Amino acid sequence: MTDVLVCGAGVAGLATACALGALGLRVVVVDKQPGIRPVAKGEVFQPSALPALRSWGALSRLDEQGALRLSRLVTSDERGTPLLAIDYGDLPEGSRHLLAQDYPGILHAFGDSLPSTVSLRRDTVVGELTMSDGRVDGAWLTENGRRYHVRAGLVVAADGVSSTLRKAIGITGLRHAYPHRLATFEVTASTAIEAFTAYRSPRGLRLVYPLPGHRVRVYAQVEPHELRGTDSARSWYDGLVSEVPALGWLSDALPATPSRPQVLPVSRFLAERLTAPGLALAGDAAHVVHPMAAQGLGCAIADACALADRLAEHYGDAPNLASAVDRALPAYEADRMPALAHNQRMSHRAARLITATSPLARGLGGRALRRTAANPRLLHLMAYNMSGLGIQPFSAVDRLRQFGLLPHDRLPIPTR
Template sequence: MADLPASVDVVVSGAGAGGLAAARALGATGLRVLVLDRQRVPGPTAKGEILQPESIRVLDEWRALDALRAGDARPVDRLAIRDHTGAELLAIDYAELPGPYRQVFCADYADLREAIGRSLPGTVEVRHGVRVTGALRDDAGRVAGVRVAGGRGDGGAEVRARLVVAADGMSSALRKDAGIAVDRDEYPHRLLAFDVAEADVDAELSAYRTGRGLCLVYPLPGRRCRLYVQVRPDEFRASGTAELDRWCDALLAQVPAIAPLAGPLRASLHRRQLFAVHRLRAHRLAVPGLALVGESAHAVHPMAAQGVNSSLADAEALAAALDRETGVDAALESYQEARGPRLDHIATVSHNAARMITALSGAPRLLGARMMRRTAANPRLLRRTAGNLSGTDVRPLTFVDRLYQLGLLVDRNAGTTDRARPGVK
């Protein structure tokens, strides 16, 4: 710990995609940034693999996109919601988006971290194996740095900074230390993630709406694909080979659309991760001296693929606020004002999308089916949904739009555009 700098401009706690993005954006403004992460070697995880077009823009501007392409990131042209047989219920064509970024990229999370890491300016230093335990405060109570845990025979250290960025996940120690409250709810299901090798799938995000809930399939680098399967909290306890095979037989019978994956899936059953799924929203994004970025501030259901994309947008917005304002705390207030409403919108979009697909019975499932049918038949609502999901043209659906989705009103402008679109390259 003795070789840590005593002070820097910014300390970032967490070297996931959100923390590295914050370091990249802030370091580019000339600030000296120190990134600290408790993991010595980041482990593999099924997260942050779907990069929406607005994130592609950010990564392109940071000169990180070429590294992702070199890692065989898979371009995807559309998102489709399908039934258990594969029949299309609703589709979003990214080619119809405004602007030059009209694809999703599917990449390994490790490749995304590496791509952002390679783009870091010389003003950024990253240290692994260093655990941040809490925030330092000055005499006025303002966050003024961090405390870090010591190793063997080491009492720990302190690093002072004008700004501390908490990018340390949903259980953020810094957020708790700063006294920022959160609303956190767990969905009544879990997701089982499979890394399926030797699988050739279409260039599509395919969300199957089935009797068991969500099955989500998308391509990954190296002729692989990701398969998410919705399971009950007490459902998946299979451990032996025979039990796993029986579970797989039942899944393939329930979702015949994924039958082409049967062989590769069976060979990949050992590569699985089981996740609880949460909604989380911090009551504030900042207090004097400290900003929250990524999952320390917000988490949404993976169905809408907004998690890591929101983290990159947080980083860009925080750096823009610091570049625009004369003082750090004024910039943090500006960051709160700019990002708060957008994150509320993302939370609503993600939750509504998740309920449409994951509800198993009752009014939520019936309403979800109706809303999908009405949206699929309304080109204007499809374009607005595409803009919201992609981040390229964000305009929340109005109360009247919701009535159109439910079929309670007739949209006489369904075939028109909301406004003139910019030139598409």
């Protein structure tokens, strides 16, 4: 018996364990993987995540690892000429930078920050959920060949985009696959990379940002079967550099015989709902956006914080934990769904501006980027929304100004 069973030990699962463990709840976190795998995903925190990281102790551990603070998001053309630069320096104190670290380092920092009331069990497979009185009350687990049942007042499904628990409970959602994929690789470079930079090329997105230890993460938009017919990985990399002269430094950073990049499918997804009686979805199990927008980690942290806040509101007055959970889950869903729907729209629109490859779409996207950069109000709105600090969507008039259908004026910059 435990208070909370968290299924999945990625960022969403560990963040939820930190947040709920800080309330004094007993939390068991389980993950089917025996250890932390070196995968390329979720490496950039938006400013909105920093207060929670600080309160859990994870921020200081990330700093000890050498996590990088980046103050700008830049969109440039293939020659490196900036089209739009979002400077977080104008945002509220404490929210003026991104934080970049590789995914294994982030998971280690979270694992080292877990409260004493949290137990982490790896190499443990979650089987079927169990029900009592119409609500989820636990799950069957298999660990070292032993099958056993864990009862819990709350089960959190943080088991990724292909969540078996979400499917088992009958929660569906809208998934839209992008027509392209992303090839990703990491290099060690002598050239200083100081910003999160998305390059617009005739063949789509080229995304670059630094990691600790002079490492650089690179994402390149590719067609679904682009790398299958390539005679050698080197020829593909050479083509990448020739298409984007601003990335000329890659030629020196790559080894003589580089390995093929990892190729990832790209989609966006939002679950139709975030809860069922006794169960909550968190992180990729509930929502996914295009990686270019760097919103995944921030949304997972916000899920964890919202779930803990809503549960804390009801825990003291309820006769037992299950009753508090039943009151908290509708509030959690009401809190997060509008923010996630807004994030889906914002991330998709931002991705389309960069990933479009047709001449017409590229022309319109470039125009929108340049006009946004020239308008202080639009630039502030974009910085505020991308940072995750709140919802200040573009109005219809803002959109018309962004695409040059209305002239700029002296509208005030919104404040909070």
